[in-house]
Amino acid sequence: MIYSAFCGIVIIVRCFELWDVWRRLHTQRTQNTCSIRGEIVNIRLGGGEIDPGEESTWRFRLIFFSELDRACPEVLRDLKNYVFPLYQDLKIYKPQSWNDAESIHGGPDEIDNLKVALLAWADHYRVNESWVLESAFDNLINWMAFPGFNKWHMPVFICDGIESRKFRFDFPGWDPTGEQRDDYFNRIEEAFKTSVDQYLLGVITAARQQGLNNTVVKQDYKHLRRKFKWLVLYQVRGLSHRKIAEKYGVNVRSRKVARAYSVLENRRKTVGDGIKESALLCGLTLRARGSPGRPKNK
Secondary structure, eight states: OHHHHHHHHHHHHHHHHHHHHHHHHHHHHOOEEEEETTEEEEEOTTOSSBOOTHHHHHHHHHHHHHHHHHHOTHHHHHIIIIIHHHHHTOOSOOOSSHHHHHTOOSOOHHHHHHHHHHHHHHHHTTOOOHHHHHHHHHHHHHHHHOTTOOSOOOOOOOOOSOOOOOOOOOOOOOOTTTSOHHHHHHHHHHHHHHHHHHHHHHHHHHHHHTTOOBOOOOOOHHHHHHHHHHHHHHHTSOOOHHHHHHHTTOOTTOSOHHHHHHHHHHHHHHHHHHHHHHHHHHTOOOOOTTOOOOOSOO
16 A cells, blocks of 8 residues: 555656656747737737748837836826817717728818818827827727726737647556556656647648747847837937936046947947837838927927
8 A cells, every 4th residue: 555655646746747848849839929908919029930920010119108108107197188179079980990080081070170280299209100199089089988097009910820839748648557657757758848749730830831030139138128229218308319328327527537428329329229220120110310299298
């Protein structure tokens, strides 16, 4: 009886070891996740093996709006205070998207007033992009149902990409009367690894058949958020590259002036490169260098 109990314990330990092998394989390929507005969202950000294309851009824009909320909350506040009342007052027809509103020509003056106000808001904050206007419109619609919601509301991305394929593994049980425990463990471990390799190859093959390619650039999520924060400070707040560099810990009043200046210049270049990169990732047209910051008053 003691021997049977011992064998049972050993089998359980072996099962845990097998589970740990699978867990480590799975963890190496698991996509990064982050929480935005309390929702758990998969953030590939170049961290996955396959670039999801449009979905990846959508996720970069989620980060942009998240940093916009943090650094410039007045952007959403002004949208609600100055544009939303015009949407509320629409009586004949309420457009359900920016494209819908733009397609209305020669319609009621109240719709034209709404479009003018929304474009003025976007120009004021230097975010006049179709995807920003669509998201702004989505917020107008969301406030009709949830007037107290004070975070950016983004529509769910519907991806026609890779079909989700569950990993399944099946293997005959152990017959302790006909096989040694170690032999069985070696057989099942080898079969499991082979099954995982075949599964991964199948997923990659399906992605290739849909025209998707390998991810080229891998990003650290924390550093990427910082670059998007620089983008918001530059584009919306109107700060220069140098001001942003100073804000991030460069002491220009150091006694070693030449060294401090060199460090600041390097930091300024880093900030500039980060701003260009994040703008390209989310599809935002940068304001011209040297142009004045955004006006203080609407």
